[in-house]
Amino acid sequence: MSELFGEIVKVGKELSEAWPKIIDFYQNAEGPNGEKFNLEAAIPSTDKGLWWFDERILAISVLLASFEKVKLDAGAPLPDSFVARLKASSEGLLAQLNSLSTHVDQVGNSAINNLTPSNWVVALAPNNQQINFASFLQNLVASIEGCLESYYPVAGLVKSEGIEGFSAAVREFSEKSETVRKNVKVINAAKTRAQNQTEEIEKLKLASETDHKTVTDLLEVISKRAGEIEGFYTNTQSTVEAIDAIKNAADALKNEVDSYREDFAEFQEKLEKRNTAFSNLRTDTENLFANLTSREQETADIIANANEMLAGATNAGLATTFDKTVKVLSGKLGWASWGFYFSILLLSLSAVPLGVYMLAATIDLSQSTNGLPFSIQSGNLNPATTVALFLLMVPTIWLTRFAAARHHQLFQLKEHYQFKYSLAMAVDGFKKQSPRYADEVAAVTFQNLSFNPADKLSGKGAVSDHPNRLLTKIMDQFGMNENGESK
Numbered sequence: 001m002s003e004l005f006g007e008i009v010k011v012g013k014e015l016s017e018a019w020p021k022i023i024d025f026y027q028n029a030e031g032p033n034g035e036k037f038n039l040e041a042a043i044p045s046t047d048k049g050l051w052w053f054d055e056r057i058l059a060i061s062v063l064l065a066s067f068e069k070v071k072l073d074a075g076a077p078l079p080d081s082f083v084a085r086l087k088a089s090s091e092g093l094l095a096q097l098n099s100l101s102t103h104v105d106q107v108g109n110s111a112i113n114n115l116t117p118s119n120w121v122v123a124l125a126p127n128n129q130q131i132n133f134a135s136f137l138q139n140l141v142a143s144i145e146g147c148l149e150s151y152y153p154v155a156g157l158v159k160s161e162g163i164e165g166f167s168a169a170v171r172e173f174s175e176k177s178e179t180v181r182k183n184v185k186v187i188n189a190a191k192t193r194a195q196n197q198t199e200e201i202e203k204l205k206l207a208s209e210t211d212h213k214t215v216t217d218l219l220e221v222i223s224k225r226a227g228e229i230e231g232f233y234t235n236t237q238s239t240v241e242a243i244d245a246i247k248n249a250a251d252a253l254k255n256e257v258d259s260y261r262e263d264f265a266e267f268q269e270k271l272e273k274r275n276t277a278f279s280n281l282r283t284d285t286e287n288l289f290a291n292l293t294s295r296e297q298e299t300a301d302i303i304a305n306a307n308e309m310l311a312g313a314t315n316a317g318l319a320t321t322f323d324k325t326v327k328v329l330s331g332k333l334g335w336a337s338w339g340f341y342f343s344i345l346l347l348s349l350s351a352v353p354l355g356v357y358m359l360a361a362t363i364d365l366s367q368s369t370n371g372l373p374f375s376i377q378s379g380n381l382n383p384a385t386t387v388a389l390f391l392l393m394v395p396t397i398w399l400t401r402f403a404a405a406r407h408h409q410l411f412q413l414k415e416h417y418q419f420k421y422s423l424a425m426a427v428d429g430f431k432k433q434s435p436r437y438a439d440e441v442a443a444v445t446f447q448n449l450s451f452n453p454a455d456k457l458s459g460k461g462a463v464s465d466h467p468n469r470l471l472t473k474i475m476d477q478f479g480m481n482e483n484g485e486s487k
Helices: 002-028 050-069 080-108 133-158 164-210 212-244 250-259 261-362 365-370 383-433 435-450 469-477
Strands: 112-116 121-124 129-132
Touching: 002 050, 002 080, 050 080, 050 133, 050 261, 080 121, 080 129, 080 133, 121 133, 129 133, 133 261, 261 383, 383 435
Parallel strands: none
Antiparallel strands: 112 121, 121 129
16 A cells, blocks of 8 residues: 555656646747747637646646655555556556657757647648647546546545645645746846847957957947846846745745736736636535545445355355265265175175084084985084184174274264255345344354364264174284274
8 A cells, every 4th residue: 555655656746847848838839930829728629728737737746745644554444446546547647748748859859840829739840740739738638637536535535634725835836836937938038138249249349350449449338238247147147046946935926926017917817717716626626525425325335235245155155165065975975885885795705714614514414415414513613713714704894893984974974064054055044034133043053063073973873892802802912992993
């Protein structure tokens, strides 16, 4: 934010530097026959005189520079779009002035073939290139108004200084600047006349060499004239120094105004026009503040809608996350089911060797060839072989138990997240149906959504301990507990 204000201040200073050269061109440009722009009339295709542009551009440059002392913290409630719009409009105005300044320099570097006062068109030598200087000012109207429109919303938020006193100061500064430019022009003309008189004296001095007496008389005249010229030049230098300080010397300005009474009458007429323009500007400012009040209400409504949308977006985001989790768990639950079925199959296959051994060791199959019934005999049953075959079943029993526990836990997780998804989708509806209990509904919803489903998983669930103590001891020999985990 502070960087944007720094760039805006920089643009204001560049505006104040670019404009004086441009307005000096409009006031002093002269055709080959002494033609000048008609400064008393409005700019062609507009209802505004050159003073209107002078006043507003000077005002904009000072208004932008006034942000130099603005210091805002990072959390200040100032929309970035307001400041960015002000920066863009001021930079656009500066770009137009720079373009106009380029054409002014082009005229300064070329000879003027023709200058039309009515339409402000200048034709340049040698190819008679025509430049319409009125069109530049026409394009500046929208840029100036846009810059002022983007300034006041920002200024109304960052400072509370009034515009009336400031505008009066800008007018006074503009008037003093105008007086300075006129006086400089008068002094330059006097200096030129003094130089011309000096050249004439030198010519007389060369022509008087044939007559000593005439030379003597001329020398006396030259001495007197040189003294007068020196005094006039000294007075001219003093006047230039006084002009440099004229901005702060109100008394000196008053004396000069008294000495130019005819100019003062013209100035009075321009002042009345500027007062009228200022009254219109104050009316526009009041309308702008009225619009700002309505914009504040619209902003409050937008913030309320944004808060409501934020709540809905939060619930929708949670519901989407829970729904994705349910889908992921459903996929894992399917694989866990197939893993459980596969472990049952492996358990059945691992029990086949033990079953075959038990049948072969306890039943005499040889009698079946004689047509006699089977006989039970236990003498062939070897305990060590029986235990060894049973130990072959231990991994499959452990795998079956792990698959069953995995399937049960995934099923529980799916149910928990399915519940969270349903609750996140329905909370907004509950709040609208019971607005009086919206806070209680939000609290209950938060409590049910904030718990970790892993903390509520059943430790045993569908899985029980090992079927007998012997298997527990066997698992203990493998360094595992009853859950199949390493000790």
